[in-house]
Amino acid sequence: MMLEEIPAFSAMFGFIGCLLIVALSKILGRWLQRREDYYRWLRSGSGGGEQG
Amino acid sequence: MIEWVHPGLIFIIGALLIPFVRGEWKKAYLLLLPIAALIDLSMMSEGVFWRIPLLEYELVFGRVDTLSLIFGYIFAIAAFCMTLYALHVKEDGQHIAAFLYVGSTLGVVFAGDLFTLYLFWEVMAFSSLFLIWYRKTEASSEAGLRYIMVHIFGGVCLLAGIVLYVQETGSIAFPYPGAGFLWGLGSSYLASYFILTGFLVNAAALPLHAWLADAYPEATVTGTVFLSAFTTKSAIYVLLRGFPGVDILIWLGALTAIYGVVFAVMENDARRLLAYVLISQGGYMMAGVGMASKLAIDGAIAHASCCVLYMGLLFMGAGAVLEVTGRSKLTELGGLYRRMPATFWLYMVGALSVSGMPFFSGFVSKTLIVESAAGLPSPWVWLLLEGASLGAFLVAGLKLPYFTWFGRKEPAGDVYRPLPRNMPAAMGITASLCVLIGVYPQALYGMLPYPVEYHPYAVEHLISMWELLLFSFLGFILVTRMGLLRPVAKITLDTDWFYRIAGRRFIWFCERPLLDFADFIDKMVKGIASFLVWFSRNPTAASRIMLLTMGVVLTKPFNPVYMHYEADLAELRRLYPGEPVHRVAIGMGVLLVVMFFVLYLLIYLTYGVLWT
Structure with a gap:
C-alpha cells in the first residue's frame, strides 16, 4: 500500500481522523439533533399533518 | 444413528420447562442449558441431518459444516455468559423469551433449506420482541412495536424472495458456502434482491439500520445484552452463505461502519451509543462478506465471533450502570468510578477489544478484514474501515467511559441499587474470553474454514496500531478540552424518522382527506338512492312536484302567479305519495x-x- 509507506501515517491518520469524525458529527448534529421529546412533542402538537 | 440432538432444540424445549423448575434449582437449570448445548455441539460431526419430507420438498434442520459449527459454538458460549448476567431476573417470561431467541438463532444457523430458515427467522424476531417489551415502559412498548414492524417487513421480503427462488429453481436448498445465490443486474435476479433485503434488515445495514438504535436501548438491562449478539450476527452468517462476493456489500459495509461511529459521537444515551457502535461493527463484517477473499471470509467469521463477546461485554457494562443508578444518559452520569471501579475495568476490556487494541480480541479479527481491504484497488474502503476503527475507540473506549465514570467530581445520582453479583461474574468471564482470544488468537483461527496465514503480532502491525490509538487519544483530549464532545441532552434523527413521521403523515392523509372523500362519495350515492326510492313511490306526482318546484323557483322573481304554484306544491307534498x-x-x-x-x-x- 502506498499510504502505509508514508512515515508516521498511522499517527497522522489517528489524529486527523479523530478530528474529522468529531467535526462531521458536529455538522450533522446541527441538522439532525432535536429536543429529547421531539417525537412526543410532535404528536401532542397540532395532532397530525404537522411540519417537522 | 445420531447421538446428539439439535442444539436449538435444547434451548427451545428447555425454555418451555423453565416455569416448572423452582427456587435455587432454577438458576442451576438456566446455566445448565447452554452448557448442555455446548457439550452437544462438541459431539456433532459434519454432515446433513434431521431431514423431514414436506410435500414434494425436504426440510433440513441440521446442515453441519465448519461455518455453522463455529457460529453454533460462539452463540452457545455467548448464551452462557448472558444467561449468567441475567440470572437474578425473577420473571420466567424474560428467560423463556431469551432462550427461545437463542434456540431459534441456532435453528437459523443449522437450517439447510430456505423454509426452515424462514421459520426460525420469524421465531427469532417475535421472541426477541419480548426482551424489549419486558422493560414495561411506554417508550419500550412503542419502540418494540416499531421493531417488530421493521422485522415483519424484512421477513416478508425474505419470504417473497424464497417464493420467487423456489418458483425459478424448483428447489428450496439454501446454497452451500462458495455457491451463494445467483447475483447480477436485471429482473431475473429479483429473488436474490428480495432475499438480500431481508438479510440486510437483520444485519442493520445502512439505511435499514435504524430499528437497532431505536429498539435495543429500550429493552431490559439483560435483554439488550442478548439482543446485541444474535440477530445481527446470524444475519452475517446467512450473508456469508448466500451472498459472498457481492460487490455492493463492500461499500455498504464500509459506509455503515463509519456512519455508526459518527452517529455514536452525537449520541447521549450510553446504550444507544453502543447500539451505533454495534451497527458500525456489523459494517466490517458486511465488507468482509463482500470482498470474499479467503482472508476476508475468515475475517468476517472471526470478527463476528469476537464481536458477540465484546459487544455483549460493553452492553453488560452500560447495563450494570443502568441497573445501579437507573440512568443511562451521559448528561446524567459521571463520577461513578468511586462507586463502580470493577465495572469500569471490565467494561474497558470490551472497549479496548472493540477499538482493536493489541492483545484484546478485536485486534486479531478486525485486522483480517482491514488487511483484505488494503488489497482493494480503491483505497477508500480501507480508509473508511480504519476511520471506523479509531471512531469506535473514540466513542466506546473514551467518550462513554469518560462521561460515565469520570467527567465530574461528585458521583451522579442519589439512589443506588445494589449490583446483583452474577452481573460482574458474567462480565468477568466474558472479559477473560476477550483477552484469551486477543493473547492466543490461534484458538479462534484454528476453527476458521480457511487456514490463516496472517500474523497480527508482527511488529509493524503493533506499532502502527498503537500509533493510531495513541494519536486518536490525543485528538480526544483536544476535542474534549474544546468542549466538542460534551454530551448534550438531545436526540438525533435517523432513518426511523421516515416511518415515525412520514408514516404518521400517511396515516393522517388516510384518516382526513381520503376518508372525507370517501364520505362524500358515500353521501352522494345514498342521496341518489333515496331520491330514486322517493321518486318511484309515485313517479307522476313526484315529477309534478319537481316541475312545480322548478316553476316556483324560476318564476318567483318575475311573476306573482308563483303563489298559485306554491299552494299547489304544498298540497302535493302533503298528499305525497298519494294515489299514482x-x-x-x-x-x-x-x-x-x-x-x-x-x-x-x-x-x-x-x-x-x-x-x-
Whole structure:
C-alpha cells in the first residue's frame, strides 16, 4: 500500500481522523439533533399533518 | 444413528420447562442449558441431518459444516455468559423469551433449506420482541412495536424472495458456502434482491439500520445484552452463505461502519451509543462478506465471533450502570468510578477489544478484514474501515467511559441499587474470553474454514496500531478540552424518522382527506338512492312536484302567479305519495322506454365511428 509507506501515517491518520469524525458529527448534529421529546412533542402538537 | 440432538432444540424445549423448575434449582437449570448445548455441539460431526419430507420438498434442520459449527459454538458460549448476567431476573417470561431467541438463532444457523430458515427467522424476531417489551415502559412498548414492524417487513421480503427462488429453481436448498445465490443486474435476479433485503434488515445495514438504535436501548438491562449478539450476527452468517462476493456489500459495509461511529459521537444515551457502535461493527463484517477473499471470509467469521463477546461485554457494562443508578444518559452520569471501579475495568476490556487494541480480541479479527481491504484497488474502503476503527475507540473506549465514570467530581445520582453479583461474574468471564482470544488468537483461527496465514503480532502491525490509538487519544483530549464532545441532552434523527413521521403523515392523509372523500362519495350515492326510492313511490306526482318546484323557483322573481304554484306544491307534498295516476304513468313509462332505446341506438350506431 502506498499510504502505509508514508512515515508516521498511522499517527497522522489517528489524529486527523479523530478530528474529522468529531467535526462531521458536529455538522450533522446541527441538522439532525432535536429536543429529547421531539417525537412526543410532535404528536401532542397540532395532532397530525404537522411540519417537522 | 445420531447421538446428539439439535442444539436449538435444547434451548427451545428447555425454555418451555423453565416455569416448572423452582427456587435455587432454577438458576442451576438456566446455566445448565447452554452448557448442555455446548457439550452437544462438541459431539456433532459434519454432515446433513434431521431431514423431514414436506410435500414434494425436504426440510433440513441440521446442515453441519465448519461455518455453522463455529457460529453454533460462539452463540452457545455467548448464551452462557448472558444467561449468567441475567440470572437474578425473577420473571420466567424474560428467560423463556431469551432462550427461545437463542434456540431459534441456532435453528437459523443449522437450517439447510430456505423454509426452515424462514421459520426460525420469524421465531427469532417475535421472541426477541419480548426482551424489549419486558422493560414495561411506554417508550419500550412503542419502540418494540416499531421493531417488530421493521422485522415483519424484512421477513416478508425474505419470504417473497424464497417464493420467487423456489418458483425459478424448483428447489428450496439454501446454497452451500462458495455457491451463494445467483447475483447480477436485471429482473431475473429479483429473488436474490428480495432475499438480500431481508438479510440486510437483520444485519442493520445502512439505511435499514435504524430499528437497532431505536429498539435495543429500550429493552431490559439483560435483554439488550442478548439482543446485541444474535440477530445481527446470524444475519452475517446467512450473508456469508448466500451472498459472498457481492460487490455492493463492500461499500455498504464500509459506509455503515463509519456512519455508526459518527452517529455514536452525537449520541447521549450510553446504550444507544453502543447500539451505533454495534451497527458500525456489523459494517466490517458486511465488507468482509463482500470482498470474499479467503482472508476476508475468515475475517468476517472471526470478527463476528469476537464481536458477540465484546459487544455483549460493553452492553453488560452500560447495563450494570443502568441497573445501579437507573440512568443511562451521559448528561446524567459521571463520577461513578468511586462507586463502580470493577465495572469500569471490565467494561474497558470490551472497549479496548472493540477499538482493536493489541492483545484484546478485536485486534486479531478486525485486522483480517482491514488487511483484505488494503488489497482493494480503491483505497477508500480501507480508509473508511480504519476511520471506523479509531471512531469506535473514540466513542466506546473514551467518550462513554469518560462521561460515565469520570467527567465530574461528585458521583451522579442519589439512589443506588445494589449490583446483583452474577452481573460482574458474567462480565468477568466474558472479559477473560476477550483477552484469551486477543493473547492466543490461534484458538479462534484454528476453527476458521480457511487456514490463516496472517500474523497480527508482527511488529509493524503493533506499532502502527498503537500509533493510531495513541494519536486518536490525543485528538480526544483536544476535542474534549474544546468542549466538542460534551454530551448534550438531545436526540438525533435517523432513518426511523421516515416511518415515525412520514408514516404518521400517511396515516393522517388516510384518516382526513381520503376518508372525507370517501364520505362524500358515500353521501352522494345514498342521496341518489333515496331520491330514486322517493321518486318511484309515485313517479307522476313526484315529477309534478319537481316541475312545480322548478316553476316556483324560476318564476318567483318575475311573476306573482308563483303563489298559485306554491299552494299547489304544498298540497302535493302533503298528499305525497298519494294515489299514482295510472293514465299518465303509462305514457310516462312508454316515454322512458323509448328514451332508453334511443340512447342505446345512438351508442350502437356511433360505436366504432365516433368512439371506440
